[in-house]
Amino acid sequence: MVRRCIYCGTETDLSKSDIIPDALTNGKIINPNVCRVAHNNKFSDMFEDEVISKLAFITNELDIKSSKGNQYARYAANVIVDGTEYTTKMNADTDLFNKKIMRSVDGKSLIGPMDKIKKMKGIDYGKVTETDINQIEIEKKVSIDMGVFFGQKIHRLAAKIAFEWYCLNNNVTSKLSAFESVIEFIITGEGTDPVQIIGKEDIYGLINQMSDLGNHSLFSYVAGDGSVNVLVSLFGIVIYNVRICDSIIPECPYNAMFLTINLDAKKTGFKSVSKKALEQELQKGFQQVGMFNGFQVMCPCNINDNSMTCKMLYFLSSVYDANLPFNDESAEELIVVIKKHLNKVLNISALTIRGLKRFVNEHKGNIEKGIVFNPYGTNMKAIFTFYLIFATGIAENQIHSFEDLSEFVRTKFAGKEIAISEELCNILQKEMMESEHYSDIIKEGAKSIEEMRFD
Structure with a gap:
């Protein structure tokens, strides 16, 4: 049987088309009957790339990563630190203060790691102040173009x-x-x-x-x-x-x-x-x-x-x-x-083994140093995910697998769909902070999650 392109009928230069673009899914399905140049390649420029770019925050939150790259999709965000708004593009929340220097929307302020600030030319060091990010209010805003x-x-x-x-x-x-x-x-x-x-x-x-x-x-x-x-x-x-x-x-x-x-x-x-x-x-x-x-x-x-x-x-x-x-x-x-x-959908991304492992990996340095919660933090997903790690670290809960953790979540929150609200996260953060050694418990929970296997 002669194979031809399903779009134009040519027999030459057929290629394997990712039916769902690679950057939008962790699981491939392939149609091998699409010609490479006229259709498979051109679809990326015609419509796929723009859609992928505009859905970057969603794919990032759902831990979907293109097999063609090592990083999750970058997305634009506004970060409000102690009342001042900054703009940035980021792959992960841990980028905010560990790697990046961000400029404020009004152009009057910079914020970032002190060692990077000191390497910048033309800085008036008399105006540089050191800030403990665990003691100030931080809010991240992301807009999705509907x-x-x-x-x-x-x-x-x-x-x-x-x-x-x-x-x-x-x-x-x-x-x-x-x-x-x-x-x-x-x-x-x-x-x-x-x-x-x-x-x-x-x-x-x-x-x-x-x-x-x-x-x-x-x-x-x-x-x-x-x-x-x-x-x-x-x-x-x-x-x-x-x-x-x-x-x-x-x-x-x-x-x-x-x-x-x-x-x-x-x-x-x-x-x-x-x-x-x-x-x-x-x-x-x-x-x-x-x-x-x-x-x-x-x-x-x-x-x-x-x-x-x-x-x-x-x-x-x-x-x-x-x-x-x-x-x-x-x-x-x-x-x-x-x-x-x-x-x-954005609420459930914390409830996958892939998402938990990614979160632990990205926060590994801070977890090993000993997490100190910011009482003014507003990242509800991060608080909820830390609570899952905290629950895993409490020995009496006997959470040794993702199935155990899923059962704990169903019992604790009475169902599979969870509204990760500000009220809920305040309760969970309070519960963690009232434990004298919560950073050590989180450290143990992170180790357990690293050892959990994909089915």
Whole structure:
């Protein structure tokens, strides 16, 4: 079988396209049928790079790092130190005072490590004062341009992700005329935009039941009008519906598909020809184990098949019976929906083994010296994460693995979703500081977390 580019049909210089750009995910999925120069490379300049740059704070917070670099994405931030506002670009919170010299917004002040300040030319040392950052109020502000979720470039990216994934799962190895409309939009940005932002909470609820917050998820289905569509959920923050083609085509038999990629790069998914075929697979996947009050008790034949729950949720969903469009919300209403899910996702980034290990590594120097909490600190995520390390360091809690820590969190905070609020963090910081040797406990907890293994 001759392989050709799915965008233009050329047989020459085919390359492996990262269906989701490498900088946006820790788990690769590859389509090998995209020509290198005309499409794979050019998509970066056309729309991918700008979206990646504008989502840098999100990928940084979720501990997503491109395999092509050693550092997490840099993002712009404003830092208010004792009432004076400074601007900076940073990879991590520990950059603020250990490595960087920051200039104030009004241009009148500099702040940074004393040894670096002293090396600067033209400094009036009579105006240089040494400050203990543990005794002053510090606040970090980061703005996310919500327009990035509505722009044509992210629409083209969502269409590209949906199209390449759909083709991969259906073993499409050449250009097909049925995809002409979606291809034109991806390549040129012209023609009919096949992408809509989803505003309905029941669809977010469905995707979040099938995957964890922070995951990328893809969900293909046939709509009530017969069109083939793919839902593209980016981080669980925003969901796009991409219309792939107007009807099922013979070359693409698989139209009931799902994939989720979590922050630790694990993948769960399935593909089936149709809802009816999926129903038959589900029936074969369960066996009767007994009767209870006149009802059959069924259990999965393969308890290690993580896709069974996703298959059941897909089958019970009414998404594929719906007629487009899904939403009539205004841009303002959609922003409210996106912000709600954005806040949820940013809260959970402290609750991954990858995130904890990164946090311990970045704060290792200060932890080994002995952490001294700033009573005026406002970095709620840092306080919450230090509390997880503190809890791990208390021997009687018997936290030896990430599973133990996750169980502690579920018990302590009564659930998986946690609102990391100022009130909660004040309580947690007070609890830590009331322990006479909290810095030693944190040191022990950090050692335990360093030794924890990824599953």
